[in-house]
Amino acid sequence: MTIQQQRALELGDIQSGALRERPAPYVGRYLLLRLGDAEQGRELVRRLHALLVEQDRHGPSDPQAWLTVAFTHAGLAALGVPQSSLDSFPAEFREGMAARAEQLGDVGPSSPEHWEPPLGSDAVHVAVSVLAPDAPSLEAVAERARTRYADLPSVEVVWRQDCYQLSTGRTSFGFKDGIGNPDVEGSGLPLRNRSERPIKTGEFILGYPDETGSVAPMPTPEVLGRNGTFLVFRKLRTDVAAYRRYLRDRARDRDEERLLGAKMVGRWPSGAPLVLAPDTEDRDLGADPSRNNSFGYRDDLRGFKCPAGAHARRANPRDALEDENSVNVRLHRMIRRGTSYGTALPDGVLEDDGQDRGIVFVFAGAHLDRQFEFVKTQWINDGVFIGVPGESDPLVSGAQAPTDFTIPHVPIRRRLRDLPPLVVTRGGEYCFAPGLRALAWLSGLETPQEEP
Amino acid sequence: MTAADETTRRPGVRVGSASEFSLFFRVIPGHAEEIRAALTALQRTPGYRPGDYEMAIASIHEARFVLFDDDTRLLFATSFDGSWDAYMEDFAAGPLQLFDAIFQHTDGYAGLPDVSAVKDFILGAQVTAAAYARNYPGTVKELRRANRLREAFDTVLDDPRAEEALGHPALKPLLDEAADA
Numbered sequence: 292m293t294i295q296q297q298r299a300l301e302l303g304d305i306q307s308g309a310l311r312e313r314p315a316p317y318v319g320r321y322l323l324l325r326l327g328d329a330e331q332g333r334e335l336v337r338r339l340h341a342l343l344v345e346q347d348r349h350g351p352s353d354p355q356a357w358l359t360v361a362f363t364h365a366g367l368a369a370l371g372v373p374q375s376s377l378d379s380f381p382a383e384f385r386e387g388m389a390a391r392a393e394q395l396g397d398v399g400p401s402s403p404e405h406w407e408p409p410l411g412s413d414a415v416h417v418a419v420s421v422l423a424p425d426a427p428s429l430e431a432v433a434e435r436a437r438t439r440y441a442d443l444p445s446v447e448v449v450w451r452q453d454c455y456q457l458s459t460g461r462t463s464f465g466f467k468d469g470i471g472n473p474d475v476e477g478s479g480l481p482l483r484n485r486s487e488r489p490i491k492t493g494e495f496i497l498g499y500p501d502e503t504g505s506v507a508p509m510p511t512p513e514v515l516g517r518n519g520t521f522l523v524f525r526k527l528r529t530d531v532a533a534y535r536r537y538l539r540d541r542a543r544d545r546d547e548e549r550l551l552g553a554k555m556v557g558r559w560p561s562g563a564p565l566v567l568a569p570d571t572e573d574r575d576l577g578a579d580p581s582r583n584n585s586f587g588y589r590d591d592l593r594g595f596k597c598p599a600g601a602h603a604r605r606a607n608p609r610d611a612l613e614d615e616n617s618v619n620v621r622l623h624r625m626i627r628r629g630t631s632y633g634t635a636l637p638d639g640v641l642e643d644d645g646q647d648r649g650i651v652f653v654f655a656g657a658h659l660d661r662q663f664e665f666v667k668t669q670w671i672n673d674g675v676f677i678g679v680p681g682e683s684d685p686l687v688s689g690a691q692a693p694t695d696f697t698i699p700h701v702p703i704r705r706r707l708r709d710l711p712p713l714v715v716t717r718g719g720e721y722c723f724a725p726g727l728r729a730l731a732w733l734s735g736l737e738t739p740q741e742e743p
Numbered sequence: 744m745t746a747a748d749e750t751t752r753r754p755g756v757r758v759g760s761a762s763e764f765s766l767f768f769r770v771i772p773g774h775a776e777e778i779r780a781a782l783t784a785l786q787r788t789p790g791y792r793p794g795d796y797e798m799a800i801a802s803i804h805e806a807r808f809v810l811f812d813d814d815t816r817l818l819f820a821t822s823f824d825g826s827w828d829a830y831m832e833d834f835a836a837g838p839l840q841l842f843d844a845i846f847q848h849t850d851g852y853a854g855l856p857d858v859s860a861v862k863d864f865i866l867g868a869q870v871t872a873a874a875y876a877r878n879y880p881g882t883v884k885e886l887r888r889a890n891r892l893r894e895a896f897d898t899v900l901d902d903p904r905a906e907e908a909l910g911h912p913a914l915k916p917l918l919d920e921a922a923d924a
Binding site for chain 2: 616
């Protein structure tokens, strides 16, 4: 790859899923489609493309619902994408998430054989997500999308997941989420972190220079790759009762329970980061988007405020590793657009009520391997990078063996032992969300294409 | 314990937390003197001087540069905490560029700042070990912490009140180590 001049970001060609912030509150719907016939599949893409063009006219400031369309590798094949083009995608995308389960730590109850069908199988071709500020606007867009495939008999909805923000505005574990996203150069979104330069566009959108100064390898032909982004979605079931029982057992009182929970997450329930509010909850800080993501760990390298093993610090160590020269944190950032599903476990309940609840984790980025897979395998599932190989993420590692969690504290550190697994992977897929021109190209595949 | 008894990953062999990393380069004909001078200069920089123990790359256990075959070839051999595959891009993007003054005397080095060229250069020089073993477990971070602890314990033992202080039942594991610590 050669170093190119900085191109202006073609926001009008990029789908909304990556660079558009989740509304708050939100409702969401994820649909997976199977294409039984290439011609009808391309007709579907043609119609969805028209819908996206129409949606794009409203612009990102429009509060209405929006749609994002993405394809698995099997889905691109089902549309008739030429083999040379299919082969030009990175190996991890071609293999798919299920094939990489062992490496990702999706083992035991999280292994693909236990996933919700048809997740992880060849029957998943198209992923459609709709995000909206309220149910009526979601239904309006979902209905518009539905009419686009209703008369295409070979297009089959094979999976559906509805999501909505809990009335608390928090995840099932009780914490505000969606805060820690990177600032992206040229995205037009307000900058949230004053302690860090915005990340290069090419880390998230294909066709632009990235943090290495190069342009990431793109699938061919160029029209297919440019302005595309890889999406990861994972349905993660959370065991909220086990989390609460664990804290109840280990804490002396309710205050300490809240503190231990915050230490595990790296933030207080309001979203206030521990580095800025080490001792007590600070709701104003948590609610202030200009402050709740504007911090680093430079003055807390030993983790007395926020443990090095806390979930948020693992997922993004910010400037904590700067002196080590081993890792460039800017190469491992993720845009996350996750949502919650299921009802809240009522306050104070310590026994599982059998309800399915959790998180639909959504990642967007230009590199599945050095972004999502790196963070999951090196920082979430493993503790080598913080010098504690035996510990993994206290909340979401998915490791099916209990882990320890160390909380630095003067005069004596506290070590929580045998933290049970709190999350089970119910399934997921690696997808590619092409730009709008690429969708038009995909829909026109029946005419012979020039090989790149 | 056999070499590579744990996770073996392509292309560096991993034992416990550490992966081995061996790169073989060809010295550009006529550059033998320059590359030797560059290595001597490296040996004099902070972190590489005998007794420094603070190399710029914190995850590296040890590193050596060996000129061989009459200074026509160079071996760079090290082991570091983490997996080879995962950190490849990071190394190309940063730490290995610290060795720019050395690599510029080897074949195929396109120089800074093209990271993908540096990456290709490294991949072209990397040879996986046929056997690799370690004689202690742990990451660099753990070992440094262990050393700090040992020094602190030594200081405690040098205090004439140590025996009395270590007599508390909670400190028995420390007292058990005190006799020949």
